[in-house]
Amino acid sequence: MHTSRAPHTPALTSRLPQIGTTxxxxxxxxxxxxxxxxxxxxFPDFDCDPALVNAVTRAMQAGLNQYPPMPGVPALRQAVAAKMETLYGLHCDPNTQVTVTAGATQGILTSILAVVHPGDEVIVLEPCYDSYVPNIELAGGKVVRVPLTPGSFRPDFDAINTAITTRTRALIINSPHNPSGQVWTDADMRRLEDVLRLTNVLLISDEVYEHMVFDGQQHQSAARFPGLAARAFIVSSFGKTYHVTGWKVGTVVAPASLTAEFRKVHQFNVFTVNTPMQHALAAYMADPSPYxxxxxxxxxxxxxxxxxxxxxxxxxxxxxxxxxxxxxxxxxxxxxxxxxxxxxxxxxxxxxxxxxxxxxxxxxxxxxxxxxxxxxxxxxxxxxxxxxxxxxx
Structure with a gap:
């Protein structure tokens, strides 16, 4: 004889037990x-360029509303590749090295899931954007925290070098830097290139603020430095650049072998990104002046x-x-x-x-x-x- 009981939700062990409301x-x-x-x-409290919204409307009205190719609309990947070459001197194949993502945060998570195995170490430089650590933990990786220099928030390359072990799979950097607003210099990037030269450490370069660099400075993308570009996932954000954070569209540029692994995860993570906005962004990028x-x-x-x-x-x-x-x-x-x-x-x-x-x-x-x-x-x-x-x- 069965006694009736109220339905219950099975208990579980949290994958992110330390995480609460941000x-x-x-x-x-x-x-x-x-x-x-x-x-x-x-996030901005002002609107984006109406021309960009109109471009989305035109794409929708033209019937561009079904699944795009998994890596992203070809025209957008081509526009991103052209920008990378013009601004940073990096020649990349839009077919094998550029992937459109559902925002930069998804790009970072997918990069980590693609390369980090349980027990691998990943170095983060604190203070850092709040998604990095949970992403590493979801992949089963071990977070290795290296502080930026307190007060100046400059990278401490001796500390980074000391933190690298045979188990280090990747290092995450972010310039221009959230939250401090600091910008890495050409000398910083060259020093990082030296530190990583004899290692197999991958680089995840969070460059979502690439077009917000002040006082005549130049953004030093990892794409500018061959020793970094060859091992880097370079993450960018249309939301930040074009004042459309709610669209959640970004890109990840990486060498073909890294992109192949990235896309294996991407196709089962989000598969692809909304079509009309990709076509609108591709058309809008024809004019570089907004960025x-x-x-x-x-x-x-x-x-x-x-x-x-x-x-x-x-x-x-x-x-x-x-x-x-x-x-x-x-x-x-x-x-x-x-x-x-x-x-x-x-x-x-x-x-x-x-x-x-x-x-x-x-x-x-x-x-x-x-x-x-x-x-x-x-x-x-x-x-x-x-x-x-x-x-x-």
């Missing part, structure tokens, strides 16, 4: 709750924001690239009372009405150096509204 979701929700200006999460002029566009916003902050007690850190500005909070009275970065950001959101992100959230051990991050990818009026509130400090 700090970005927490701060955005708090900002919405209290009506704060949200300079926390990294060539992006650095000047964001430098003006950076300068407006930094000028406004200069009258506060925030300590401005260098902002060489991306659309993020980091500031030290140690001179503010509320921070002087020993408030950690995370609690300070909550206080700032609730009491001053501006949301920011604590840099501690980008470290595995929650390293607190009294630094927070603002996003200035906002309308001028949004930035001015935030500055009006921040100047009360």
């Amino acid at each position: 700090i970005f979701s927490v701060m955005s929700a708090l900002a919405a709750e209290v009506g704060a200006v949200n300079l926390g999460q990294g 060539l002029e992006l650095s000047a566009f964001y430098q003006r916003k950076r300068d407006l924001f930094r000028e406004g902050l200069s009258s506060t007690r925030f300590r401005l850190l260098p902002g060489q690239g991306t659309y993020f500005q980091c500031v030290g909070i140690e001179n503010l009275a509320v921070a002087e009372r020993g408030l950690p970065e995370g609690e300070f950001c909550q206080w700032l959101t609730q009491e001053i009405g501006v949301a920011a992100i604590p840099l501690a959230a980008f470290y595995g051990n929650g390293f607190d150096q009294k630094v927070i991050r603002f996003c200035f990818a906002k309308k001028d009026e949004t930035l001015k509204a935030a500055l009006e509130r921040l100047t009360r400090l």
Whole structure:
């Protein structure tokens, strides 16, 4: 005789037991709750070029709504290959070396799943974007954390070299760097080339902010350096470049042998990426001026924001690239009372009405150096509204 019981959901062991709600979701929700200006999460609050939206409409109306080829629409892969050669001097075959992805985050995850086996070590440079570590753990890899130099966020090549072992499968780098806004130099990339030369370590180069480099500097893509390009997955983002983060379209460029392994995972991961937007992006890329002029566009916003902050007690850190500005909070009275970065950001959101992100959230051990991050990818009026509130400090 069977007794009736309520249905139950079987218990399971989490693949990511340490992961909860991200700090970005927490701060955005708090900002919405209290009506704060949200300079926390990294996305624009302004529209993209209407010509790009019109190009999507035309593609849809032309019937381009079914599955595209698994690696991406040929015209878009060709446009990306042409850009890589023009800007960075890398000749790559669009058929065997360029893959269109469902955003850069998927490109990073797929790169890791394609090459990292259980027990392999992957080096991350902290502070780092929050998807890297969970991606490595999902692949069964071991995360090896190497800090960027505190304060300057410059790469410590001696520490990187020391961290490399016979089990090191890959190294993830990110320039321009989220969250610090630092940009790696030609000398940095050449030093990295030297460090990796005699190893079999693969490189995952997160270059989503490639077109946001300020003060006359040049983006030093891994594509520029033969010793790096030969071992690299180079990850880019149309969402960041064209102000369409919600479209979730990116690319990964890699040598043919690496791309073959990447696509094995990609085809069973997302298979392919929405068709009309790929055709629209391919047509839009015919004019390079939108991405060539992006650095000047964001430098003006950076300068407006930094000028406004200069009258506060925030300590401005260098902002060489991306659309993020980091500031030290140690001179503010509320921070002087020993408030950690995370609690300070909550206080700032609730009491001053501006949301920011604590840099501690980008470290595995929650390293607190009294630094927070603002996003200035906002309308001028949004930035001015935030500055009006921040100047009360």
